[in-house]
Amino acid sequence: MANIEIDAPGTSQLFIGNEAIARGALEAGIGFAAAYPGTPSSEILGSLAQIAKKMNIYAEWSINEKVAMEAAAGASYAGIRSLAAMKQNGINVVSDFLANLVMSGTGKGGLVLVSCDDPSAISSSNEQDTRPIAKWLDIPLVEPGDFQEAKDMTKWLFDLAEELGTLCMLRSVTRIAHARGNVKLGELPNKQQKAYFEQIHDLKNVMPTRYIPIPSPVRHLFLHAKMDKALEKFESSLFNRYIGPDRADLLIITCGSCWLYSQDAIEALKLRDRVGILKLGTLWPLPEKFVMEHLNKSDKVLFVEEIDPFLERSVMELGGSFPPKAIRPTFYGKRSGHINAYGELNPDMVIKAVSTILGLTYKARDADYGKKAEAVAKSNVPERSMTFCAGCPHRATFWSIKNALKLDGHDGVVTGDIGCYSMALGPAGFFQVRTMHCMGAGVGVANGLGKLGQFGFNQPVLAVVGDSTFYHATIPALINGIYNQSNFILIILDNSATAMTGFQPHPGTGMTAMGEPTKVISMEALCRSLGARVEVCDPFDLNNTTAILLEMMAEGGGAKVAIMRRQCELVRAKKEKPPYKVRVDAERCIGEACGCDRLCTRIFLCPGLIWDKKTGKSKVDEVICNGCGVCVDVCPQGAIIKEAA
Amino acid sequence: MAAESKGCKGLFDEVIDAGLCTLCGACTGRCPYLAYYQGRIALLDNCTRIDEAQCYDYCPRTHIDMNAISQKIFGVQYSDGEIGNTKEVLIARSTDANITEKAQYGGVVTTLLSLALDEGFIEGAILTKTSDGKTPSPFLAQAVNDILQCAGSSYMACPVLERYNQIPEDNSDKLGIVAMPCQVLAVAKMKANPPANRASIDNIRLVIGLFCTWALSPQNFYQFLKENLDLSEVKKFDIPPPPANRFDIFTASSKTSFPLEKIRKFTMPTCAYCLDMTSEFADISVGSVEDIEGWNTVIVRTKIGAELMEMAKKKGKLQIDKLPSASLAHLKEASLLKKKRALNEIIKRSGDRNNLIYVGLSTKLAEKILE
Numbered sequence A: 001m002a003n004i005e006i007d008a009p010g011t012s013q014l015f016i017g018n019e020a021i022a023r024g025a026l027e028a029g030i031g032f033a034a035a036y037p038g039t040p041s042s043e044i045l046g047s048l049a050q051i052a053k054k055m056n057i058y059a060e061w062s063i064n065e066k067v068a069m070e071a072a073a074g075a076s077y078a079g080i081r082s083l084a085a086m087k088q089n090g091i092n093v094v095s096d097f098l099a100n101l102v103m104s105g106t107g108k109g110g111l112v113l114v115s116c117d118d119p120s121a122i123s124s125s126n127e128q129d130t131r132p133i134a135k136w137l138d139i140p141l142v143e144p145g146d147f148q149e150a151k152d153m154t155k156w157l158f159d160l161a162e163e164l165g166t167l168c169m170l171r172s173v174t175r176i177a178h179a180r181g182n183v184k185l186g187e188l189p190n191k192q193q194k195a196y197f198e199q200i201h202d203l204k205n206v207m208p209t210r211y212i213p214i215p216s217p218v219r220h221l222f223l224h225a226k227m228d229k230a231l232e233k234f235e236s237s238l239f240n241r242y243i244g245p246d247r248a249d250l251l252i253i254t255c256g257s258c259w260l261y262s263q264d265a266i267e268a269l270k271l272r273d274r275v276g277i278l279k280l281g282t283l284w285p286l287p288e289k290f291v292m293e294h295l296n297k298s299d300k301v302l303f304v305e306e307i308d309p310f311l312e313r314s315v316m317e318l319g320g321s322f323p324p325k326a327i328r329p330t331f332y333g334k335r336s337g338h339i340n341a342y343g344e345l346n347p348d349m350v351i352k353a354v355s356t357i358l359g360l361t362y363k364a365r366d367a368d369y370g371k372k373a374e375a376v377a378k379s380n381v382p383e384r385s386m387t388f389c390a391g392c393p394h395r396a397t398f399w400s401i402k403n404a405l406k407l408d409g410h411d412g413v414v415t416g417d418i419g420c421y422s423m424a425l426g427p428a429g430f431f432q433v434r435t436m437h438c439m440g441a442g443v444g445v446a447n448g449l450g451k452l453g454q455f456g457f458n459q460p461v462l463a464v465v466g467d468s469t470f471y472h473a474t475i476p477a478l479i480n481g482i483y484n485q486s487n488f489i490l491i492i493l494d495n496s497a498t499a500m501t502g503f504q505p506h507p508g509t510g511m512t513a514m515g516e517p518t519k520v521i522s523m524e525a526l527c528r529s530l531g532a533r534v535e536v537c538d539p540f541d542l543n544n545t546t547a548i549l550l551e552m553m554a555e556g557g558g559a560k561v562a563i564m565r566r567q568c569e570l571v572r573a574k575k576e577k578p579p580y581k582v583r584v585d586a587e588r589c590i591g592e593a594c595g596c597d598r599l600c601t602r603i604f605l606c607p608g609l610i611w612d613k614k615t616g617k618s619k620v621d622e623v624i625c626n627g628c629g630v631c632v633d634v635c636p637q638g639a640i641i642k643e644a645a
Numbered sequence B: 001m002a003a004e005s006k007g008c009k010g011l012f013d014e015v016i017d018a019g020l021c022t023l024c025g026a027c028t029g030r031c032p033y034l035a036y037y038q039g040r041i042a043l044l045d046n047c048t049r050i051d052e053a054q055c056y057d058y059c060p061r062t063h064i065d066m067n068a069i070s071q072k073i074f075g076v077q078y079s080d081g082e083i084g085n086t087k088e089v090l091i092a093r094s095t096d097a098n099i100t101e102k103a104q105y106g107g108v109v110t111t112l113l114s115l116a117l118d119e120g121f122i123e124g125a126i127l128t129k130t131s132d133g134k135t136p137s138p139f140l141a142q143a144v145n146d147i148l149q150c151a152g153s154s155y156m157a158c159p160v161l162e163r164y165n166q167i168p169e170d171n172s173d174k175l176g177i178v179a180m181p182c183q184v185l186a187v188a189k190m191k192a193n194p195p196a197n198r199a200s201i202d203n204i205r206l207v208i209g210l211f212c213t214w215a216l217s218p219q220n221f222y223q224f225l226k227e228n229l230d231l232s233e234v235k236k237f238d239i240p241p242p243p244a245n246r247f248d249i250f251t252a253s254s255k256t257s258f259p260l261e262k263i264r265k266f267t268m269p270t271c272a273y274c275l276d277m278t279s280e281f282a283d284i285s286v287g288s289v290e291d292i293e294g295w296n297t298v299i300v301r302t303k304i305g306a307e308l309m310e311m312a313k314k315k316g317k318l319q320i321d322k323l324p325s326a327s328l329a330h331l332k333e334a335s336l337l338k339k340k341r342a343l344n345e346i347i348k349r350s351g352d353r354n355n356l357i358y359v360g361l362s363t364k365l366a367e368k369i370l371e
Ligand SMILES: Cc1cc2nc3c(=O)[nH]c(=O)nc-3n(C[C@H](O)[C@H](O)[C@H](O)COP(=O)(O)OP(=O)(O)OC[C@H]3O[C@@H](n4cnc5c(N)ncnc54)[C@H](O)[C@@H]3O)c2cc1C
Pocket: B102, B103, B104, B105, B106, B107, B108, B109, B110, B111, B126, B127, B128, B129, B136, B150, B151, B152, B153, B154, B155, B156, B157, B158, B160, B178, B179, B180, B210, B211, B212, B213, B214, B215, B216, B286, B287, B288, B289, B296
């Protein structure tokens, strides 16, 4: 990670977008930052946490996004500038709080929410544009178009948030968050912050007048006034600008990373003098006057934005304010089908849209360029399917889950959740997982399934969650299940890490974001205190794990918890040598013959095992094998041998 | 083997899902895709060997060429007698009080196994051990005391052959096995066409077959027992020979009896399609004797069987006598009746007198049985 705290105003540093946002917050004098990890947002808090002690700020990985946002609001009430960061799903988790917060207002320290969207859902369960929430919450929304803006906007947004006393939101996307670019640094503030929650103290007992959302109609009125003020500022914001000819054949309206794609496209098409680009940085409230002025520039307007037609619809809503005789431009974008309303965009897509609208025959690339490029890229990396690492405890757990369900024979159902283990939908988890939604949802769904006995339902229900997810979103659902005697087994895949997002600590790890040791919140003690039967298994002990699951399924009678405890292999492998040296005894391996049908390389599919077509035997890929030795117990022929390494 | 193999898909279609599985265990224990669990054969994952699969081949409910197997075991065509190929039919009982105290009847099975082990004729025996919870499971006995532990009958089917399949391929210990008629049939199929990638089937030197009219389903019957009895107190189960018509359950101090009618609904459906009452392909077959309590009926079928009986007699391990001729007639009658009933059921199921499903019998012999 870059040194985001470097005190060298005027110099340029190479930052990824998330670091630029963190730097912007530092320059704004932030005192408090909270987040729950989630790609592509994680490095914002990650980089702040690293320098928190040094810079005398506070940073925490909160249990979930809602708590992160609430904690940040609390800090703002005591006059500390604060920030909460999350990925798109976090916005959903926190939305109830937000809808109240906009009524109650923020404190003297400005409060900024950073939402990082993941177009194409590269590291997400869903694809979602979070910009519309700014519209329905009535909060100012900005989106940086490059790395410099990511920093500058963040800083500026704190001032705005403080001035207006309302939450302000910055939206970013993967290609800004994770790409790297030059950022020219500004000054770091040098003032000691003092936190104090001011209260009205007089002898009459009075209701507080701040930090509560009531009386709502009045507060709502105030909120609109704040938005009017924001609009005024947005109309003249330098984050909005136009490049291009005075009269253009086509006007592109864009924001965020699409600003870069649009510039690339126009450059490639050599259309600088025919196509203009209106780049918006302040998206909501829409700077209407500014936009109207530029709509005159062309009678064709193309909207280029990533995921939903947010600008497109907002601008079209301006239709009513067109002067009576004005010629309305033709609008192109997602509604017309020129730009996808799903997935990431790229310069090629913009080139295609512009060429179609202007009737150009420019071909961005050969028809099969994509295929060729893919082939070249593939030739440099070994082909690998999406799977768990060699030695990953999840593979072992799902092996036991699969076998236990098949042995039990009552067509048990596994409800899934969000984490590395979402891969268990596919071959990595032997296709065992049947449902997947947001964090914690699997346990909620299991609650419902587990109560259907009166309708003749007798399928066992297993809900699988990771350890971080357990703390994040599962506990109320577990309590619900225990209290209402729903019949399911909560399986916690406790690998002691938030592995999918980069090993951030969580309440089970005993370490804070700032690297300080703290109390471990024991999940088994917690679950036992709720009255649930709790079993702790070593997933590498396949027989015992399978037996325990079978026994718990047979027992029935209310919610139970099975904790599969094994450290994440990535964490273990960093600290220790492999426990075993594993090899296949070619004499014993019967490969495809009856009695095996190459179970290890066809079904178990640890990437550490490879099938040698020539010899008709399996073998161990020594580079990839992590020496866990689980396959030794999978091989029906005893052909896989482990020796202490 | 004459019939084509159809993989575990065929096994499920024709046997397991068709309700014909005997739970013999011939298909489990070595195959990673098939597993026995609590009275069921479970499919753990998809095996792609549809054209060549030992699970299908050795299953006693897939095609059996009776003549070919008889040739392999006895060197002659399949017998048209009611109780199969025999050298001698006797009655016997153990002279060892320790054995008779624990054994089901005369303790012939336990005595012969112990002798074979003592004499180094076998080094282990694959038996059925009843747990404290009264569920039977396969067990490899390697000492006389282990054999004694297994004395007494559990009337629930037990996947005995699974234990053979689990023996490492390079193990060459000589073994005995005590098996039900369906299991003896599976062993005979293996002897006729030795399995690959398992310990050699020729290691099984001694096959002691039990008499069997039917076995009970571990799923349903166990449930019934649990609901009606404190299983930890149970010492012995017994189905005394006709005309008793009872199922007796003994504890240390008491006896509970159920009329057989009440029990019969828990029998394995596959038993209705089984032609063999006396384990016709065993070396020695052992059952009860009507009217003579504490003794066994013993059918000696092979040379090895005869040698072992001879040795037991010489060493005074067994007291041996003649089977009264009326009893022999009854035995034959009962055995023939089982064949008849089964063939009728099979024909009822297949809907075709020429389609005997899994039974590879000559039409002539089938017609003779059905007469
Ligand atoms: C399911 C079943 C049905 C039977 N039906 C009849 C019948 O209809 N008529 C008849 O005459 N005899 C029947 N028998 C046989 C009878 O119960 C005695 O096992 C037999 O007479 C031998 O007596 P023993 O005193 O020599 O046995 P023991 O010396 O007590 O030895 C009994 C042996 O039986 C084996 N065994 C116990 N339970 C099982 C099982 N579930 N599956 C396989 N092996 C087992 C043990 O390994 C043990 O070695 C049946 C046995 C079983 C298990």
